Amino acid sequence: QITLKESGPTLVKPTQTLTLTCTFSGFSLTTTGVGVGWIRQAPGKALEWLAIIYSDDVARYSPSLWGRVTITKDTSKNQVVLTMTSMDPADTATYYCARNPSIIGLFDYWGQGALVSVSS
């Protein structure tokens, strides 16, 4: 059974750095062609892709967030970590992590999401 779960703070202040952890089970990030990515959805808005990291350590980022976002993985812990700097109220959103197997090409299994609010 494949599961993913996001964890991290529910509230951050403007200008602070957000760190979210995706803990997954049922698959391995050492398997060739597998990736884990982050997607967010601001209230009333569409889904927005943020970043993805693959089993070969290749990481890709959304051009709109370039320089603010870093994605890393810890295969021994089955975790992927997203770091986002200079948080702004416009970053208030539900943050999802999801698996991306190459055979599918995009995200098949998703976590339930973690709501992060940015407010002073």
Place this chain on the structure above:
Amino acid sequence: QSILTQPPSASGTPGQSVTLSCSGSSSNIGSNSVYWYQHLPGTAPKLLIYRTDQRPSGVPDRFSGSKSGTSASLAITGLRSEDEAVYYCASWDDSLTGSWVFGGGAKLTVL
């Protein structure tokens, strides 16, 4: 404003067929696969269609995907009340450094 354009809403009655459209460009839909997700409030998005016209196991064959040129479509036949949700299209965009892009979402109402 999303790179992929979806009409924001659609509706149908039970048993009817509806088609949701997704318009892009040569750098995304025109040259890459299209994906469709169903999203209910408070839940994780569900993959309905991958690689433009493939259904994951467990997705009913009432759902089908296609594309022509720089536009893609999700067809739903035999509409059911549980199909009421927001539907998103997605594709890889080759411009700049490349990125995954989603449409703005289409709210499907089953009347």
